[in-house]
Amino acid sequence: MKTRRDFIKKSALGAAGLALGGRNLSARSYRNIMGSNDRIRVGVLGFSDRFRSSLGKAFLKYAKEMNFELYTICDIWNRRRDEGVAWYKAQTGETIKTARNTDELWEQRPDAVIISTADFQHALHLAEVVRAGCHAYCEKPFAETMDDANEALKAAKETNKVIQIGSQRRSGSNYHAAREYIRSGKFGKIVAVEMTWNVNQPGRWRRPQLVAEIKESDTDWERYLMNRPYEPWDPRKYLEYRLFWPYSSGIPGQWMSHQIDTVHWFSGLEYPRSVVANGGIYMWKDGRRNCDTLTAVFDYGPFDNPDEGFQVIYSSRQTNSAGGTKEWYFSNGGKLDLDTNKVTSEGGLTERHAAEMGMKPFLLEEYDLPQI
Structure with a gap:
């Protein structure tokens, strides 16, 4: 990635780019962003912990080379604005504009905006950003309700701006390799997926x-x-909004959104056919509304062919970390493990059991995915 043009094109069209409604952003969207010699002025909407620890530093690493500028920091909390100015000074030795709200932000006329606000605000801010004439990078989750998601989708279609949603797995070389391996047909048909995200952290999402x-x-x-x-x-x-609906769904929006995204990406299926879930607050009785333990079972497959498909079991708990974070994909021939980044024949159809039914064995050849 050697030029600013390459950066924008990869953001708009590459594997990490946003697909709204199952359609990748077009080359025309890329051409519409700016002239090739113009510096792109980027505003930060929400000076969050994630922005200061990772997004901001990643941006600054390539900004000068690609003719981008971190131009202004907008946050409704005065403390975050002050922290943003101090952070930028420490990173660059320079000063930066601030805005107390989006009304002031639009007066400053940024070209693009990084949205790093509270979960429930993402889709609404995205709609506002693109309607203000800006391109957008938006943290996940994209939305917490379908109404908010549809409003942002409507704005995206109206404005034809470049939009990217930040979903962690889309940036991992191991995940790209896993997708290519599954889509090549070597893995066989997906028959099941198991996913977990387990921690033992009473202070998770507390401030x-x-x-x-x-x-x-x-x-x-x-x-x-x-x-x-x-x-x-x-x-x-x-x-502590992640603990309280309707400001966040908690586990589904924070963690499951990363992991279940791989199912859509790897399979090409846009939605599950059905899902059932159960959860509760079983341990951390601290006033929260969102579950500390949750399990969901999804049925995926073509809507016009109920005989084809597979099941996804997702479970997460914040009360015991055994099992950690994992994504396991299964075919009749073995297992793809995105924790170890290995494909193995574990659980595959052996010669003995295949022969009993006059079938051929199916055992995957061992294969190492690239490490993260």
Whole structure:
């Protein structure tokens, strides 16, 4: 990736690019972004922990070479604006503009925006960003409700702006190799998928010190709520929003969205045919509304052919870390393990059991995927 043009093209058209409604962004979208000699001014909407620790540093690593500029930081919380200015100074030695809200942000006229706000705000901010004439990189989850997702999709179609959704697996070379291997036919038909994301972290998504320090006057609570029903100021729902519906779905939006995305990507199927789920708050009785333990069972396959398909079992708990994080794909010939990055014949159809039914054995050849 040697030029700014290559960067934009890869963002818009590459394997990590967004596919809205199953359709990849077109070459015309790439051509529409800017002239090849113009510096692209990028605003940050939401100075989050994720932005400061990874997104921002990754951006700055290539910005000068590709003629991008981190131009302004917009956040409704005064503390985050101050932290953003200090962070940028420490990274570059330079100063940066700030904006208290999106009204001020649009007055500053950025060309593109990195959306790093609360989960439930992503789709709504994305719609606002592209309608303001900007291109967008948006953290996952894309949306927490179908209404919000459809509003963002409508805005994307109206404006034809370049949009990319940040989903971790899409950037991993091992995941790209796994997809290529499955789509090549060597793996055989997917018959089952098992996924877990287990931790033992009572403090996960908690911010007790910041909750004690923040005051309503420091931010803009009504702007924060966007289209959610009004309720009085609650610092936990502002800072620990991942624990509270309707501001976040918790486990599904935070973790499952990364993992289940690989099923759609590898199989080419846009949606599950059905899903059932169950969960609860079994351990961490800290006032949260979202589950600390959840299991979901999905049925995937063509909608016009119920005889074809496979099952996905997803489970996650925040109360015991045994099992860790894994994605296991199974065919009749073996297993693709995206934790070890190995394809093996484990569980495949052996000669003995195949012969009993007059069938041929199917055992995958061992294969190592690229490491992350």
